[in-house]
Each structure stands twice: as structure tokens, then as C-alpha cells.
Amino acid sequence: MIQCFIFDLDGVLVNTSIYHFRAWQKIALQLNIPFTEADNERLKGLSREDSLQTLLQVGGMSIGQEEAEALLNQKNRIYLDLIAQIDESAVLPGVRIVLSRLKQSACPLVLASSSKNAKFVIQKTGLEDFFNEVVDGHQISKPKPNPEIFLTAAFLAGVQAKNCLVFEDAAAGVKAAKSAGMRCIGIGEKEPLKEADFVFSDFTRFSPEILFELYRSV
Numbered sequence: 741m742i743q744c745f746i747f748d749l750d751g752v753l754v755n756t757s758i759y760h761f762r763a764w765q766k767i768a769l770q771l772n773i774p775f776t777e778a779d780n781e782r783l784k785g786l787s788r789e790d791s792l793q794t795l796l797q798v799g800g801m802s803i804g805q806e807e808a809e810a811l812l813n814q815k816n817r818i819y820l821d822l823i824a825q826i827d828e829s830a831v832l833p834g835v836r837i838v839l840s841r842l843k844q845s846a847c848p849l850v851l852a853s854s855s856k857n858a859k860f861v862i863q864k865t866g867l868e869d870f871f872n873e874v875v876d877g878h879q880i881s882k883p884k885p886n887p888e889i890f891l892t893a894a895f896l897a898g899v900q901a902k903n904c905l906v907f908e909d910a911a912a913g914v915k916a917a918k919s920a921g922m923r924c925i926g927i928g929e930k931e932p933l934k935e936a937d938f939v940f941s942d943f944t945r946f947s948p949e950i951l952f953e954l955y956r957s958v
């Protein structure tokens with residue numbers, strides 16, 4: 741039985757992944773690290789700190805704690821500048837209708853995002869009221885692919901992990917959901933999300949009715 745729907749934010753509900761990418765690109769340029777969209781795929785879903793470490797790995801570099809702190813702050817300032825004007829138009833196609841339909845079910849809807857800016861983004865995009873609970877980067881100590889974020893989401897919703905369904909666009913997020921013992925639908929390209937139960941290119945391809953077919957137990 742699916743009793744709780746858990747949503748990642750960046751790249752699942754809103755089109756902010758491109759702004760994270762652009763911000764990391766600027767940092768990469770500053771560090772002289774060639775950084776492509778394919779490299780960025782590895783950063784998706786990771787915390788800000790783990791993203792920086794992954795970027796440094798791509799460039800075969802290591803830096804001290806102080807420089808790392810400065811780069812993390814700089815990346816966030818660039819990202820916040822890029823999303824300063826964000827509004828309802830950043831919500832991805834099909835998302836609002838799916839959230840509205842799932843909201844009519846008795847199941848809680850929980851946001852589970854690695855981002856420390858998640859609350860700001862759901863407020864600005866008008867998504868806040870859909871969620872019964874929000875877990876963001878401030879509340880977790882072990883970021884995705886660790887299952888902590890999704891287990892916290894399930895705990896707050898009062899639902900067992902096996903009865904939760906997670907929507908994710910990142911390989912690290914799919915891994916976290918599966919390690920939590922949850923069902924998981926990938927949103928995006930099939931290849932990076934191959935560990936998900938099913939993958940849809942976006943929410944216009946998905947409807948709550950499909951869940952009956954897919955899992956036959958909702």
C-alpha cells in the first residue's frame with residue numbers, strides 16, 4: 741500500500757537544476773576545472789559540500805577547509821542571484837496538476853530536498869501549501885545517497901518506509917530511496933535513473949491512475 745508521497749525538489753518539481761549547474765560552472769571556471777553537463781549529472785542530489793568535493797575530484801584537485809568554505813558561500817550567492825526572480829513559472833510541466841490530484845488522496849505529501857534553499861524555493865513558486873511536511877538540507881546530517889532524508893520524511897509523516905513512494909531526478913536520490921526500502925519513480929532520463937522502479941520523462945507523462953497499474957496495490 742502506498743500511504744505517503746515524497747518529492748525531491750530541484751529537477752523534479754522545479755527547473756532549478758540548471759541554476760545549480762550554472763553556479764557550479766562559474767566556480768569550476770574560477771578553479772580552472774573543465775566541467776560539462778555530463779560531469780554535473782554526478783552532482784545532482786548531492787549536498788552543497790559533497791558537490792564541491794565531487795567537482796574537485798573531477799579536476800583532480802584538493803583545497804583547504806577555509807578555501808572550501810569560501811567557495812561554498814560563493815556558490816550559494818551565485819545560485820541565489822540566479823533564482824532571485826523565481827516564481828510560479830519555474831514549476832515544471834504537469835507538476836501542479838499531479839500534486840493537486842495526489843493532495844486529494846488521504847496520503848500525506850512530503851518534500852525531501854538536499855537543498856538548504858528548499859523552503860525559499862517552494863514559497864516563491866507557490867508550492868508550499870501542497871506539503872504536509874518538509875525535510876531540507878538543514879535537517880539532515882547524512883546527505884543523499886544516504887537514506888536519512890527519506891527515513892526522516894517517512895517518520896514525520898508517520899508512515900512506514902515500505903509504504904512510501906519517492907519521486908527523484910538524481911541517481912543519488914534514487915539510491916537513497918531504494919536504501920530506505922521505498923518505492924521510487926525516476927523523473928528524467930532513463931540511464932542515470934536505472935535503479936528506480938519506473939522512469940517518466942516528466943510529470944506530463946505521469947498520472948496517479950498509472951500507479952494502480954505499476955504497483956497494483958495502491
Ligand code: BG6
Nearest residue numbers: 750760784785788854855856857
Ligand atoms: C539538491 C540539488 O536538491 O540540492 C543539488 O540537486 C544541490 O544540485 C543540493 O547541490 C544542495 O543545494 P543548496 O541549495 O543547499 O546548495
Ligand code: MG
Nearest residue numbers: 748750751909
Ligand atoms: Mg533533484
